[in-house]
Amino acid sequence: MLRADHFPIGALSAATGVNIETIRYYEKIGLIPAPPRTDGRQRVYDVSHLKRLTFIRRGRELGFSLDQVRELLGLVRGHDLTCANVKAMTDSHVTDIRRKVRDLRKLERVLTELAAKCAGDAVPDCPILDALSKGS
Amino acid sequence: MLRADHFPIGALSAATGVNIETIRYYEKIGLIPAPPRTDGRQRVYDVSHLKRLTFIRRGRELGFSLDQVRELLGLVRGHDLTCANVKAMTDSHVTDIRRKVRDLRKLERVLTELAAKCAGDAVPDCPILDALSKGS
DNA sequence: TATGCAATCTGTAGTCACTACAGCTACAAG
DNA sequence: CTTGTAGCTGTAGTGACTACAGATTGCATA
Secondary structure (H helix, E strand, O other), X not given: OOOOOOEOHHHHHHHHOOOHHHHHHHHHOOOOOOOOEOOOOOEOEOHHHHHHXXXXXXXXXXXXXXXXXXXXXXXXXXXOOOHHHHHHHHHHHHHHHHHHHHHHHHHHHHHHHHHHXXXXXXXOOOHHHHHHHOOO | OOOOOOEOHHHHHHHHOOOHHHHHHHHHOOOOOOOOEOOOOOEOEOHHHHHHHHHHHHHHHOOOOHHHHHHHOOOHHHOOOOHHHHHHHHHHHHHHHHHXXXXXXXXXXXXXXXXXXXXXXXXXXXXXXXXXXXXX
């Protein structure tokens, strides 16, 4: 944990695991507020930035888009989210994820089947390429 | 199936299910050869283009990147692929897919657990937001 | 105080695989 | 010959960053 109550961007990056360039990017798109600066125009952060950025990182890790994270942060027209709002967003996100998993598992099955037909020898002729080429 | 042996881009698009803009994009990045043109500079395709584009579309549907498709097409330095090459690419792709599935299922589990704790009522206080905010 | 060097700054361009659009020209049917 | 659809080029936008160039700042040591 950071002991100092003010720290530069590198420390914020290290503490949150968010890339320095990404932090500046988040500032540019208004996801985190522009922090105060030193006389030399270097950014100075405090614990509130650390918390907010940690929230963003976890949201991203859970697969929310930046826009969804923005919404979760209650940034949309200053509107405070209710628990019901958040649950609805989460449920719809889970539905998306389940669909992706289904699609990927199907892909996996098809590719595995194709690979099984493939002897893996040194000839240029291959059942996988055949399967991709054959008429509809 | 197309009966004419020469056809314009719209017909190629309809026959393959690949968007017109995407076909031109594929040409620009060298994935399909530039076809001959009419006097009015409109592209004229034949069955070879149709086959190649179908191959590309199927490869994409199986989740290969354009660079992998390019490789499967044997475009990389004119080197012909052996069956072993193709099998190796496919296997590594399957490994990628399995990893993605694992990650997504984990995400699904975490989100489902979070959503279960959430009463879904109208108060602004929400266990999901709490979980994202809490210290590490 | 001087110096050296790591950290930070801004701004731009690149990534992937397209998609969208503006403003133009070509072609086929009636 | 007109009308309408199809096609043309070139550029910019998408999401979520990442990479870089070239400048400046800040801090520690000599």
